[in-house]
Amino acid sequence: MTWLSPERLWLLLGVAALAVAYVVAQRRRSKYAVRFTNLKLLDRVAPKRPGWRRHLPASLFLAMLGLLVVGFAQPQAEVRVPRERATVLVAVDVSRSMLAADVAPNRLDAAKAAARGFVEDLPEQFNVGLVGFAGQASVFVPPGTDRTQLGAGIDRLADGSAGQAGTAIGDAIASALEQIRSVDAAADEDVPPARVIVLSDGANTSGQDPAEAARMATELGVPVDTISFGTAAGTIGDGQQVPVDGETLRSVADATGGRYFEATSTEELRDAYGDIGSSVGYQTEVRDVSARFIGIGLGLALIAALASMFWFARLP
Numbered sequence: 001m002t003w004l005s006p007e008r009l010w011l012l013l014g015v016a017a018l019a020v021a022y023v024v025a026q027r028r029r030s031k032y033a034v035r036f037t038n039l040k041l042l043d044r045v046a047p048k049r050p051g052w053r054r055h056l057p058a059s060l061f062l063a064m065l066g067l068l069v070v071g072f073a074q075p076q077a078e079v080r081v082p083r084e085r086a087t088v089l090v091a092v093d094v095s096r097s098m099l100a101a102d103v104a105p106n107r108l109d110a111a112k113a114a115a116r117g118f119v120e121d122l123p124e125q126f127n128v129g130l131v132g133f134a135g136q137a138s139v140f141v142p143p144g145t146d147r148t149q150l151g152a153g154i155d156r157l158a159d160g161s162a163g164q165a166g167t168a169i170g171d172a173i174a175s176a177l178e179q180i181r182s183v184d185a186a187a188d189e190d191v192p193p194a195r196v197i198v199l200s201d202g203a204n205t206s207g208q209d210p211a212e213a214a215r216m217a218t219e220l221g222v223p224v225d226t227i228s229f230g231t232a233a234g235t236i237g238d239g240q241q242v243p244v245d246g247e248t249l250r251s252v253a254d255a256t257g258g259r260y261f262e263a264t265s266t267e268e269l270r271d272a273y274g275d276i277g278s279s280v281g282y283q284t285e286v287r288d289v290s291a292r293f294i295g296i297g298l299g300l301a302l303i304a305a306l307a308s309m310f311w312f313a314r315l316p
Contacts (some may be wrong), residue, residue: 002286004074011069019062026035028053053311060304067297079287086182087143087191088122089176089281090115091131093200093229094157095167097242100201103265109229109267111199113155118197118273119150122280127192129179132157135166135206137175143183168277169200169248175223177216194222195280197273199251201230203245212250214255219251223258225276226250231264 003009061205092115098108113201119128131151176196182189196217202211217224228246235241246262253260261272305315 001289002076004023006073006289007071008230009071011072012066014141015062015065015069016067017286021056021105022062053307057304057308057312060300060307064297064304067293067300071293071297072251074288074290075293076286077289079286079289083193085184085187086123086125086280087127087129087194088177088178088195089129089131089194089196090119091137091170091172091176091196091198092154092157093134093167093169093202094132095134095200095202095241096165096169097201097236098232100230102231102234104263104267107201108157110269111229112157114266114269114273115154115199116151117270118277119147120152121277122272126196127183129176130154130157131172131175131179133168133172133175136168137171137207139175139179143179148168166206167200167202168208169198169202169204169252170213172209173217173252174208174212177213177220177222180220183268191220191222195222195235195258195276196222196224197227197276198224198249199227201228201242201244201270202251203235203248210252211255213251217256222256224252224256225261225280226253226260226262227263227269227272229263229269233251268291308309 018057059160066280069127090113092108094108096300098111099106103110115130124129124145124147127143127145128141128147128150129139130150132138132140140156141150144150173196176198180193180194180196183192183194217291226246226249229250230242230244232243234243244262244264246260252258259276261268263269263277308315
């Protein structure tokens with residue numbers, strides 16, 4: 001943490017002096033009471049003494065002064081803030097293998113639920129779009145800030161909703177990049193800060209080569225985070241095995257500067273989305289954080305006033 005006016009912190013010495021003066025005054029008061037008070041009579045007249053309560057308002061008041069001084073010194077700290085025009089494209093595999101029930105209730109429904117949670121946690125000003133892919137890729141929702149429309153798009157994801165059988169990971173990435181380059185009038189020449197997130201359970205079996213799509217993403221400066229979802233024990237239909245295969249997804253993430261995750265349960269999938277969401281579309285800026293200290297200080301002042309009024313019927 002840095003300070004715009006560090007010299008103002010010297011005022012904390014004044015707060016410390018007040019604290020010392022309060023302690024000295026309380027000790028002198030106690031000695032005077034012991035010297036001149038009839039203790040037996042005092043116990044009968046006022047058997048219950050306020051004890052620590054009589055010091056609480058003063059302690060809170062001193063803490064408030066300290067926090068206000070810190071705020072007055074204009075502290076600055078690094079703060080994560082959403083980037084302007086930040087765009088996220090989520091691509092979800094809707095091929096038949098995603099119906100495997102090795103992850104309850106099945107891979108696709110679990111993926112849809114996790115995608116909803118991920119989108120809800122993103123800042124409202126983020127542009128978020130949705131791509132579904134099987135043998136080909138389809139844009140279900142173009143990038144925008146309308147979360148209701150996005151939620152409806154996630155609900156429409158279903159087996160076969162993106163065309164013929166297969167898994168077109170390369171096409172999904174290419175479609176997402178095309179949407180990023182059309183998010184606004186300037187995006188074609190000035191690509192916004194963006195990220196593509198691809199969730200699948202298998203290797204690429206149709207469409208363009210994922211390596212070519214990864215090269216396009218690298219040229220645009222768009223990292224592709226990938227999530228391999230499912231287990232080696234997945235089956236569909238009459239027992240056809242559909243084990244997860246994440247090698248293609250791993251290579252895409254490595255080539256684009258993204259991150260690769262393996263999720264074998266709903267909890268692991270949510271954790272993967274959480275890790276991605278903590279870094280996507282943000283930048284670190286040094287900003288004035290004096291309001292934090294001033295706000296807490298004013299809160300302590302209010303508590304001190306309420307405590308004094310409730311216990312002693314006066315303001316501190």
